[in-house]
Amino acid sequence: MDDQTQTILSEPRQTSARRQSRGRRVVRLVLIVAVLIAIAIAGTRYWLYARQFATTDDAFVDAYTTQVAPRVAGQVIELLFADNQHVTAGQVLLRIDPRDYQAKLDQAKAQQASAEANVLQAQAQFAVRQADLRQAQANVSVAQADLLQAKQDFDRFKTINPAAVTRQQVDSTVAAYHAAEAKLQASQASVGGAQAQVEAAQAQVTAAQASVAQAKANTEAAELELSYCTIVAPSAGIVTHRTVDTGNYVSKGQPLFALVQDGRWVTANFKETQLAAVHPGQDVNISIDAVPSVTFHGKVDSFQAGTGTVFSVLPAENATGNYVKIVQRVPVKIVFDDDRIKNYSLMPGMSVEPAVRVR
Incomplete structure (x- = not known):
């Protein structure tokens, strides 16, 4: 077969190969365009979905933690809980040797009893002094009556003719009159002394009562x-x-263990630029790293009244040096609105990713 014949036979095959190559290129182009369109659609849908939420990965589970410390010093004689045990309010956790404090209480009670006895004694003495005062006042009344009688006799003798009475009678009447005056003055002085003794007795009662109050305290x-x-x-x-064990001597105010209270919530540090769309009461989807298969539900509760740097140990001092603006974060409290959290051990500090629905 000559060359011309071979050329004529190969032309249809070359044409077919070129057609197949163009077809494959068209298919690849269509596939690429379809993939790009699918990516654009998926990206648009994701953007439309994601713009409905404000999210942050700077969040964690939070709870109130109480550092328990003794209010008296002493040796620990009984430890009534195990590590990481759940306890109820009012449950006895630890006992310190009470013997020294029991002795102090017994001594205080004895001093109180003695003070109360002193009050009774002072009150009795006050009653005696009041009786003495009443007696002195009665003596004054008697002396006043005697003086009145003596004065009447004295005045009577002055009106009688001196020749009708003896000199002895006159002298006796005058002496009786002066004696009655002296007796009255003495009685009145006795009343003053008795009154002073009553006041002194009253002061003793008051002092004894104050001692009782102090002893009671x-x-x-x-x-x-x-x-x-x-x-x-x-x-x-x-x-x-826990940092204490039976037999340890503990001091007043020394931390012994921590009590993590039952309540749980989420503290989420949102950027300040996100807060315009976040408001209390909004629904929140809560994803916890420790429970990856469950999305919990919650609500925005409140905002901290200041950024995180304001309440840090060393607050930023922006009034000195060169200032570089940094987007601040504000802690937002998110409370759980999901009973399922009771089925999981959520500990303070666990990482959380909250998503607040803002639209």
């Missing part, structure tokens, strides 16, 4: 210190971070 203080030997849970929660 000392007794109550001793009872209070004795009660501090028993440490109870201030609220329901989980006891953790």
Whole structure:
């Protein structure tokens, strides 16, 4: 077969191959365009969905934590909880040796009893002094009557003819009159002395009553210190971070363990630029890293009255040096509105990703 014949036979095959190549390029182009359109549609749908939420990954589970410390010093004689145990409010957790404080209470009670006895004694003495005062006042009345009688006799003798009475009678009448005056003055002075003694007795009663009040206060203080030997849970929660054991001597105010209370919420640090769309009461979807298969529900509760840097140990001082503007974050409290949290052990500090529905 000559060359011309081969050329004529190969032309249809080349034409077919070119057609197939163009067809494959068209298919690839269509696929690429379709993929790009699908990506654009998916991206648009995701953007339309995501713009309905304000999110942050700077969030964590929060709870109130109480650092429990003794209010009296002493040796721990009983530890009534285990590490990470859940306790109820009022449950006894620890006991400190109460013997020293019981002795102080007994001493305070004895001093109170002595003070109360002194009050009774002072009151009895006051009653005696009041009786003495009444007797002195009665003596004044008697002396006044005697003086009145003596004065009447004296005046009578002055009107009688001196020749009708003897000199002895006149002298006796004058002496009786002066004696009655002296007796009255003495009685009146006795009343003053008795009154002073009554006031002194009243002061002793007041002082004794003040001693009783002080003794009662000392007794109550001793009872209070004795009660501090028993440490109870201030609220329901989980006891953790224990640093004490039976036999340890503890000081007043020394942290012994922490009590993480039962309530849980989320503290989310949103950027200040996100807060315009966030308001209390909005629904929140809460994803917790420790429970990846569950999305919890909650609501925005409140905003902290200041950014995180305001309440830090070393607040930023922007009035000095070169200032570089940084977007601040504001802690937002989100409360759970989902009973399912009871089925999971959510601990303070766990990472959370909240999504607040803003549209």
